[in-house]
Amino acid sequence: MLNQRDSHCRTRPLSNVWRIGTLTIALTLLSLFSPFSVRAADQAAATSQFKTLDTKIQDLKQEVLELNRDLFVLEEELLFPASTQIAVFLSVDTGTFFSLESVELKIDNKTVTHYLYTERENAALHRGGVHRLYLGNLRTGKHELVAFFTGKGTHERDYRLGTSLVVEKDADTKFIELKIRDKQQKLQPEFEVKVWK
Amino acid sequence: MTLRSFLAARILVLVLSGLISSQAAAARSAEPRVVKDPHYGEVLFYFYQQQYFTALSRLMTAQHFNQFQHHADEAELLRGGMLLSYGVHLEAGRIFERLIAQGAAPAVRNRAWFYLAKIRYQRGYVQEAEQALAQIEGKLPAELDEERQILHALLLMQRGEYRAAADLLKNVAGNSPWSRYGRYNLGVALVRAGETQPGIALLDQLGREPAQDEEMASLRDKVNVALGFSLLQADRAEEAKASLERVRLSGLMTNKALLGMGWAQLSLNRTERALVYWEELRQRGILDSAVQESMLAVPFALGKLGAYRQSLERYEEASRLYEQEMTQIDQSVAAIRAGKLSELLLRDDTSEEDGWFWTLEKLPDAPEARYLVQLMAGHDFQEALKNYRDLRFLIARLDQWAHDLPVYEDMLATRRAGFRERLPQSLTAARERDSAAHKEARDRLRDTLARIILDDDAEALANEREHDQGLRLARLERLLERQGSATDPDTVERVRLLRGLLTWDQAVAFPARRWEAQHSLQELDKVLDDTRSWREALSQARETMPREFDAFEARIQALTPRLRALQARARDLAVAQSAHLGELAVIELTAQRERLATYLTQVHFAVAQIYDQSASETKEAPAP
Structure with a gap:
């Protein structure tokens, strides 16, 4: 009997389901048309x-x-009290001719840090970030600071170069910045040391 | 990506790029930039890596030590921006307000208010966002001004002022990056304001435009579904069909489009075609609400076609599936109420402090998470989850400090003991070096030198060799004197000559020796002064160092309860936040269950109707 067509039988359940359909339409519109959630209390x-x-x-x-x-x-x-504090920073200015991989820092011939840079850190350096490579203590007097930079130079060539500086530590904090810059005339990187204080 | 989350992401990019426009501009132009304070550069180093907590901590520490002599204002502006990005918009607001009160330039002031308004909106603080927006005086730069108009329109729509929102959005240029989202909102605003025809026309235009990327293609799908359903509601099924046909076959909106296509075909009395769409939909994942509805729509269409047996079979199948899903939802709710959801959602999260841009991209495969796709797409849930994640990070950070602080206490105790131990020895050594005997000796030397200089006593500064020669000559002179007249005149003359030579040499060397003696005396003075300073410093240290140790100890002791209190609060808040997340999930699941229950009721009703009808037909049929 179920496969027989009957208009009365058909109409009532169909209308209920159709109401579901119209409700869906309305709800869908509500969700799509509102950037904000409006779901009741x-x-x-x-x-x-x-x-x-x-x-x-x-x-x-x-x-x-x-x-x-x-x-x-x-x-x-x-x-790190001010009287003995020394901080060494590293920055990259442009850095077209040199891609930094690591830095080894020696103070008075003793390695105090050997830092490997991640891609993310390198990107931050290239955007103007400055990395505090080392924070430590030194007695007053003269000290030799040597930094070795390792990375890739132009044409993917391995590059390792050092720079050194004799610093006079006094009773104030000492801030030193190691800068990697591009040397345009020679198409090579150069390493500069700046004493901030 | 929803419109709201898109806005959130775009807002932050612009907030941050705007706040540090000088850095961003420098990065774009590849010009060398000048960081005048290395500590400011250090903050940027972490900021550029999106490590906002670390960057903020470094910045605040450097501010404490006054290490931003050249970047003080920029640093404060950056702090405000980072606090926004770290979700601390109330304090960020205070910073901007302070900068504004301190007389920042109008451009900076306007930008500060604008960013503040956007972040407040993004965090759901609508009224506060409107207040911030109202503070902007004059026009912002062109690009920002378009965003401002979009934001203003969104806020108006939030208050139900669709007409005003529509008027505002008409000003947004068609070629701006905000154009499509703005026009979408304009279309929505117009439809909501009752201006259906212009609203639909705008959405139709937007729904036909080519999309360059996935984001724009998703937006276009959303536009077409919105438009299709609007037209369906307005009994314009043919047009609705055209709009829904433009939706991609694989996308987030595909199921809704298939469902809508079915209803459109049904409205056009093309029931067989409606079945094609719904049958396709039925094969898809049951978790989607459109698929769930298709389980009901298919037997409905079969019934309309008179295929009652198949219709009944499908209704019964739908009934089984709905009941099955409702049972699973109940199990999910029970698991969520057991408090497992938050940790489960962050189970695979290994990053530490990615902050603002972090969103949960993928749900874990677990019963608690099975029905949460819809919820995950929602802004509130993502924000709540981000807060929970931040709390986890804070708890880890605080726990680390709780481990470190006792180490500092021990270190301080060791230093204090070492100082106590070494001080007496050092003081004894200093006292010995700084004794009165040394000073008296130095005074005697000074008097002697003064007399030598006054008397021009070159002999007094003779060196050892000259001194020996002088002694030997004196012995000879005494011998010659005792011999009297018996002395050989040549010998007397030779001794006299030698004495003369010695006196000459000493006289010639005297000025240099005098200077050298004076210099040595000065050095001796310096050594004695240094010794005195050392002794004084030690005496002072005997007084001050214990006080310094006490001060450090007091600081550690004051920090410890603060740390403990924050640890407890962070843990309590994490529990509350986790419960809140669970609550959001339960609300979503309850809504889903209610929808399934509604479907199930309709199934039961339809099945009963069919059986009822069948029974009455059997009863009425004449006996064979």
Whole structure:
């Protein structure tokens, strides 16, 4: 009997399903036509809860940042007092003729750091970032600082070059910057050392 | 990518590129840039790697040590920008407000307000976003001004002022990067404002434009589905069909388009064709709401065609599947309520502090996550998840400090003990070197030298050889004197000559020896002064160092409870945030279950109707 056509039998269930279809259309339109979520009271409550939590999380983040700063300050003053502190920075100016891979830093003939640069760090250096390569302590007086740069020069040639400087450490903090620059005339990199303070 | 998440991403790119426009411009032009303070460059080093927490910490530490002598304002602006990117927009707002109050240039001020408005909007703070937008005076640069208009329109739409939003969006140029999104919103705003025809015309135009990339193709699909469903609602099925046909066969909107095509064909009384679309849809994943609906639509169409047996079979199949899915949703809800969702979602997250741009791209394969595709696409859920992820990072950071602080305490104790141990020895050594006897000896030397200089006493500064010669000559002179007249005149003359030579040599060397003696005396003074300074420094250190040690200890002791309190708060918030995520998921799952329940009710109703009808027909049929 079920395969027999009957208009009465057909009409009522069909109309219910059709209502589902029109409801779908309306709901789809609502979701597509609104860049914002408008799903009833539950959603509103959830949004309100999100805001409450978000405000608390913001406060927490701010306080953790402040604590982090205070801890960094404590760490620096405790471990690297100004009277003995020396910081060595590294920067890359343009860097067309040299792609940095690593730097070895020696102070008074002793290796204090050997740093390998990631692609991401290299990109940050090329955009103007400056890397604090070393933070340590030195007694007052003269010290020899030697840096060896390893990387690729023009035409993918391996490159290793050193630069040195004698620094006079006094009672103030000493900031030294190792700069990698392009030497246009020779199409080669050059390494410059700058004493900031 | 939803419009909202697209906006979020674009907003940050522009916020950050704008905030550090000088760096960005320099990077673009490849001109050498000048970082005048190395510590500012160090902040940029981490900022460019999107390590905002580290960059912010370095920046704030450098600010404490006053290490930004040349970049003080830029650093503060950058801090504001990074806090925005780190989701701390309230403090960022305070920074911008302070910069504005301090008399920043109007261009900087306007930009600050604009970025602030966008981030507030992005975080769902609509009223605050409007307040910030209202602070902009005059026009922003052309590109930013278009964004401002889009943002303003979105805020108006949020308040239901569609007509005003539409008026505003008419000003957005067609060729700007914001154009398509702006026009989409304009179309939506017009339809919502009741101006259906112009709205539909605009969406139709947008739905026909070629798409250069996946993002634009997705937007076009969305436009065409929106347009198709609008036309369906307006009983313009033929036009709806044309619009839905433009949707790609594989994309996020494909299922919705197939469903709509079915309804369009049905409206045009082409039931067999409607079945083709819905049968295709039925083969797809049951988790999609369009697929779920097709399970109902197919038997509905079969019934319309008079194929009641097949229709009944499909209804029964749909019923089984709906019940099965509802059971699975119940299991998912139970698993989520057990609190496993947050950690599960971040199970494969290995990055540390990618911050703003981070979004969960893929759901893990687990019952809790199975039904959350829809939720994952939502802004609120992604934001909430990002906050949870940030909390995890903060907890790890705080735990690390909790490990380090006792180490500093130990280090301080060791230093204090070492100082106590070495100080007495050093003081004894300093006292010995700085004794009165040494000073008296130095005074005697000074008096002697003064007398020598006053008397021109060259002999007093004779060297050892001359001194010996002088002694020997004196002995000879005494011998000659005792011999009297018996002395050989030649010998007397030779001794006299030698004495003369010695006196001459000493007189010639005297000025140099005098200078040398004076210089040595000065050096001796310096040594004695240094010794005194050393002794004084040691005496001072005996007083000050314990105080310094105490100060460090006090700082560590003050930091420890702060650290502990923050650890506890971070953990509590992580639990609350995790619960919130679960709640969002449960809301979504409940809605999905309700939809399935509605479908199931319709199935039961349709099946009952069919059986009922069948029974009544059997009853009415004449006996054979």
